[in-house]
Amino acid sequence: MGTKYVNAVISEESNENSLPVLDGTLGPSAVDIQTLYARNGLLAFDPGFRSTAACKSSITFVDGDKGMLLYRGYPIEELAERSEFIEVAYLLMHGDLPTPSQRKTFDDALGYYNILHEQVLSFYRGFRRDAHPMAVMVGVVGALSAFYHDVMNMRDANDRELATIRLIGKMPMLAAASYTYSIGRPQRYPNNKLDYATNFLQMMFGAPNREYVVDPVLSRALDVILILHADHEQNASTSTVRLAASSGANPFACIAAGIASLWGPAHGGANEAVLKMLMEIGTVENIPKVIERAKDKNDSFRLMGFGHRIYKNFDPRSLVIQKQAKKVLAHLGKDDPLLEIAMRLEEIALKDEYFIERKLYPNVDFYSGILLRAMGFPMNMFTAVFALARTAGWVSHWLELQGESHGIDRPRQLYVGKTLRHYPGKK
Ligand code: ACO
Numbered sequence: 001m002g003t004k005y006v007n008a009v010i011s012e013e014s015n016e017n018s019l020p021v022l023d024g025t026l027g028p029s030a031v032d033i034q035t036l037y038a039r040n041g042l043l044a045f046d047p048g049f050r051s052t053a054a055c056k057s058s059i060t061f062v063d064g065d066k067g068m069l070l071y072r073g074y075p076i077e078e079l080a081e082r083s084e085f086i087e088v089a090y091l092l093m094h095g096d097l098p099t100p101s102q103r104k105t106f107d108d109a110l111g112y113y114n115i116l117h118e119q120v121l122s123f124y125r126g127f128r129r130d131a132h133p134m135a136v137m138v139g140v141v142g143a144l145s146a147f148y149h150d151v152m153n154m155r156d157a158n159d160r161e162l163a164t165i166r167l168i169g170k171m172p173m174l175a176a177a178s179y180t181y182s183i184g185r186p187q188r189y190p191n192n193k194l195d196y197a198t199n200f201l202q203m204m205f206g207a208p209n210r211e212y213v214v215d216p217v218l219s220r221a222l223d224v225i226l227i228l229h230a231d232h233e234q235n236a237s238t239s240t241v242r243l244a245a246s247s248g249a250n251p252f253a254c255i256a257a258g259i260a261s262l263w264g265p266a267h268g269g270a271n272e273a274v275l276k277m278l279m280e281i282g283t284v285e286n287i288p289k290v291i292e293r294a295k296d297k298n299d300s301f302r303l304m305g306f307g308h309r310i311y312k313n314f315d316p317r318s319l320v321i322q323k324q325a326k327k328v329l330a331h332l333g334k335d336d337p338l339l340e341i342a343m344r345l346e347e348i349a350l351k352d353e354y355f356i357e358r359k360l361y362p363n364v365d366f367y368s369g370i371l372l373r374a375m376g377f378p379m380n381m382f383t384a385v386f387a388l389a390r391t392a393g394w395v396s397h398w399l400e401l402q403g404e405s406h407g408i409d410r411p412r413q414l415y416v417g418k419t420l421r422h423y424p425g426k427k
Helices: 036-040 076-082 085-094 100-113 118-124 133-148 157-183 196-205 216-229 236-245 251-262 270-281 284-295 316-332 337-350 353-357 365-374 379-402
Strands: 060-063 068-071
Touching (some): 068 076, 068 085, 068 316, 076 316, 085 100, 085 196, 085 216, 118 133, 118 157, 133 157, 133 251, 157 196, 157 379, 196 216, 216 379, 236 379, 251 379, 316 365, 337 353, 337 365, 365 379
Antiparallel strands (some): 060 068
16 A cells, blocks of 8 residues: 555645644644544654744743744843753743742741751662762652652642642752762751852862852853753653653652653753763864764764754754853863863864754753863762753743643554464464
């Protein structure tokens, strides 16, 4: 049997076979296929979700052709320049920037809930000390569900808000502890006189027995990194959180699922992979060989930090992060040879037909590893910093989903396995 085709004609007229087209406020419209199976007995096939809008959302908008990223309508460049991460987290969760009194209430709540239950700290001791921080975070964030499950009524807006405050508040100490445990250093507690990014840095790098003063330039650079990574609409980890949440699962368990998804090298693990790649390249002279490998179809190697499913022009976050990386290196008086390799690699790749044709540009991860390394973060903490930032986006999507009524997400499939057959000996 040959391939069959259906024709979709977009028109103003409705008829019994037509499907409605839904318009958003920005971006492409979407064909509403919810009744497709009931009416026509057909499923939509879209592995990788290249043409599927899985939900309506009013949180973040990405225009990959224009290189545009908006959080609740605000351009990422303006937020990175003028805002702070906690203000951005509030914006993502609530839809608007906080008034001064809303901001104070938010800060107070985060300050109240930012320490870990002492029993949570004992979980760390169960991990091998060389465990990857992301493995530890998947486990410990998931374990929080055991601490707050009974006191949580998902139908109650206050309980929902409290779960999100707990997650954003505790994440810096959770992430820092996954590092300090691995080096055997006792964990410092948050200091509520410090802002969010500064607090994370003092918990990461300070010891409990001595003063630790965080460099404000590093603190601001970290805050910018957190803003840039706070949300990115329906990416793999956010979709994972939404899918898990659609069954009514505990929010801490949903965020742990998001962390698991983020860990992969095609997603949040890419900045770690970029740095490993730059180290392997070693010198500028080796760049052409690496470019050839990336282009070779018989080689599975990809240029890490290049390409993006949505951005086919440039990733606006990569420009901001490159600027921050240069600023921090100049401030610290460091001359990182990896920055030179990265910039040369970018220059060569952007002139190469292979990358031009496929619209492959540096993404946010291309320079974030260099910046985090300059700030003193070990490589295996890069994705944990991303998870800390993305928690703001994940909880915002989790909150948005609670207001929806479509029930549990249940994708269908195109079955291509064996047809009915019988166990030997049975008729
Ligand atoms: N290096 C070399 N070739 C590449 C790269 C790359 N980094 N990325 C894509 N391509 C090629 C593919 O081989 C393919 O070529 P073909 O058409 O000849 O077969 C073409 O470009 C399209 O690739 P897809 O995999 O279809 O593109 P997709 O949009 O699905 O992939 C992804 C996006 C996963 C980010 C990909 O570009 C990649 O693997 N990049 C490296 C990993 C990375 O940096 N990930 C971070 C993503 S950003 C984030 O999570 C914050």
